Amino acid sequence: MKILVAVKRVIDYNVQIRVKEDGSGVVTDNVKMSTNPPDDNAIEEAVKIKESGKATEIIAVTVGEEKAQETVRKALAVGADRGIHVKVDGIIEPLAVSKILKKIVEKENPDLVFMGKQAIDDDCNQTGQMLAAHLNWPQATFASKIEVNDKSLQVTREVDEGLETIEVNTPAIVTCDLRLNEPRYASLPNIMKAKKKPIEQINASDLGVDTNPRIEHIKIEEPPKRKAGIKVANVEELVQKLKNEAKVI
Amino acid sequence: MSVLLIAEHNNKEVKPFTLNAITAASQIDQDLHVLLIGSKADDVAKSLSEVPLVKKVLHIDHEIYENYIAENYTAAILKHSDKYSHIICSANTFGKNLMPRVAALLDISQVSDIIKVISPDTFLRPIYAGNAFATVKSNDEKKCVTIRPTSFEAAETTGGSAEIEKIDAADLSENTKFINREEIKSDRPELGTARIVISGGRGLQSGENFKLITDVADKLNAAIGASRAAVDAGYITNEHQVGQTGKVVVPDLYIAVGISGAIQHLAGMKESKVIVAINKDGEAPIFSVADYGLEADLFEALPQFLEELNKLNTIQK
Numbered sequence: 120m121k122i123l124v125a126v127k128r129v130i131d132y133n134v135q136i137r138v139k140e141d142g143s144g145v146v147t148d149n150v151k152m153s154t155n156p157p158d159d160n161a162i163e164e165a166v167k168i169k170e171s172g173k174a175t176e177i178i179a180v181t182v183g184e185e186k187a188q189e190t191v192r193k194a195l196a197v198g199a200d201r202g203i204h205v206k207v208d209g210i211i212e213p214l215a216v217s218k219i220l221k222k223i224v225e226k227e228n229p230d231l232v233f234m235g236k237q238a239i240d241d242d243c244n245q246t247g248q249m250l251a252a253h254l255n256w257p258q259a260t261f262a263s264k265i266e267v268n269d270k271s272l273q274v275t276r277e278v279d280e281g282l283e284t285i286e287v288n289t290p291a292i293v294t295c296d297l298r299l300n301e302p303r304y305a306s307l308p309n310i311m312k313a314k315k316k317p318i319e320q321i322n323a324s325d326l327g328v329d330t331n332p333r334i335e336h337i338k339i340e341e342p343p344k345r346k347a348g349i350k351v352a353n354v355e356e357l358v359q360k361l362k363n364e365a366k367v368i
Numbered sequence: 369m370s371v372l373l374i375a376e377h378n379n380k381e382v383k384p385f386t387l388n389a390i391t392a393a394s395q396i397d398q399d400l401h402v403l404l405i406g407s408k409a410d411d412v413a414k415s416l417s418e419v420p421l422v423k424k425v426l427h428i429d430h431e432i433y434e435n436y437i438a439e440n441y442t443a444a445i446l447k448h449s450d451k452y453s454h455i456i457c458s459a460n461t462f463g464k465n466l467m468p469r470v471a472a473l474l475d476i477s478q479v480s481d482i483i484k485v486i487s488p489d490t491f492l493r494p495i496y497a498g499n500a501f502a503t504v505k506s507n508d509e510k511k512c513v514t515i516r517p518t519s520f521e522a523a524e525t526t527g528g529s530a531e532i533e534k535i536d537a538a539d540l541s542e543n544t545k546f547i548n549r550e551e552i553k554s555d556r557p558e559l560g561t562a563r564i565v566i567s568g569g570r571g572l573q574s575g576e577n578f579k580l581i582t583d584v585a586d587k588l589n590a591a592i593g594a595s596r597a598a599v600d601a602g603y604i605t606n607e608h609q610v611g612q613t614g615k616v617v618v619p620d621l622y623i624a625v626g627i628s629g630a631i632q633h634l635a636g637m638k639e640s641k642v643i644v645a646i647n648k649d650g651e652a653p654i655f656s657v658a659d660y661g662l663e664a665d666l667f668e669a670l671p672q673f674l675e676e677l678n679k680l681n682t683i684q685k
Contacts, residue, residue: 249469
């Protein structure tokens with residue numbers, strides 16, 4: 120069984136986001152970048168499945184500018200066997216990414232495609248579902264547990280009501296939740312080994328996919344700031360304020 | 369052209385967030401039709417028809433829709449969405465799972481999780497976990513939009529009498545099978561819709577100590593939340609998590625106890641109307657968003673808080 124894992128390079132989740140003064144976007148120069156957190160869970164799960172003997176190959180793929188390759192390199196250091204970097208500059212929407220990934224899936228014929236449930240930059244939560252739609256494959260989103268069977272997967276999904284379990288026939292798309300597993304750190308020897316693993320570069324334009332944005336970003340601005348209130352001296356004062364001033368209890 | 373809203377329900381009743389999405393959809397276009405896809409869901413159709421903002425209810429009833437599988441829903445939506453300018457649903461796990469599948473098959477770049485309708489093609493949406501707001505204009509002819517429910521008021525539920533039209537089911541997808549759903553049962557208000565939420569963080573130090581939170585929650589009829597740190601530490605189960613990767617809550621009163629206020633947590637609660645922070649670290653970032661901050665040891669403050677609440681003659685429920 121072959122698993123394709125899609126990863127995205129985003130601003131590190133610990134970085135305090137700053138909006139550009141001209142309203143054109145957020146500051147990314149000299150800002151720490153990392154793999155989108157739930158994509159790390161996707162890689163980890165694929166590696167665990169391979170370690171259990173149920174998968175033979177893991178391919179990590181990313182779509183983005185030159186430096187996006189770093190996320191593929193990290194996936195290789197954690198256990199992916201080879202990488203694919205689809206090069207494209209500028210803003211690329213989930214719809215276009217899903218069309219690019221469809222081309223990669225048609226070329227590689229994986230049994231499973233894993234990715235994070237959502238990227239923490241645009242917060243769209245679309246790519247996995249869209250890829251599943253293009254391929255007419257079943258989708259198992261927000262996975263917190265995956266059981267691999269012969270020709271199907273049993274996936275527990277985190278939904279608002281609690282947990283839902285579905286069975287999907289393979290090939291299938293799974294989008295991963297943060298609680299699926301605990302992503303490992305790459306060891307130094309594995310980081311060195313990863314440098315020798317191959318990363319194939321493909322230009323998005325060669326795949327014949329229209330990547331022009333359909334959504335115009337008119338303005339990016341800071342959210343209205345919430346003013347800090349007051350500090351109260353003790354619990355008694357707090358309860359009085361809540362009762363008589365805020366009138367919420 | 370009219371807008372089509374996809375209803376979320378459990379075949380017995382409408383899920384509350386559908387009502388918030390109805391409000392948002394009606395701001396895009398008042399000619400609002402609701403598509404109800406379900407199994408033996410006549411009661412749901414009736415209650416949707418009584419929502420004054422709804423002009424028409426399209427009802428597909430078939431046993432294959434009992435468990436809201438996205439693949440089956442998608443086929444049904446595609447079959448009946450031709451004449452609509454917008455397809456809309458709430459941006460909770462239901463809509464997040466469903467809408468992109470519909471959008472992709474219509475070759476539409478979806479606008480996710482909007483918090484404001486500026487015009488029928490322009491919307492405000494949070495990005496970077498709410499650390500920036502983007503004004504976006506969709507240039508697709510038809511639009512797929514998901515709504516952040518807590519940013520819109522719930523629609524009125526009585527007084528309307530929309531027509532209910534029964535329409536045909538679509539094909540069944542053979543590749544996805546529902547196994548089971550474990551719903552979290554609780555006597556408390558639901559976290560996403562509660563008027564008061566009290567949340568605990570790593571400062572609680574253990575799962576047993578969450579009893580201090582529970583006691584106050586009982587008194588205030590509040591929902592119980594938690595920071596990701598508390599969930600990761602195993603103090604409480606993850607359905608209580610408030611934040612970027614958990615639930616976004618907008619209660620009238622949010623009480624953060626022993627929570628430092630990491631960016632991810634603030635993203636899930638900073639729109640609350642009144643915020644209280646109880647933390648012994650006076651420098652904790654949570655104080656920068658709190659209306660009322662109490663710098664104190666929570667193990668002393670929470671029992672005192674309960675005691676003071678007990679002294680009050682009345683408490684709003």
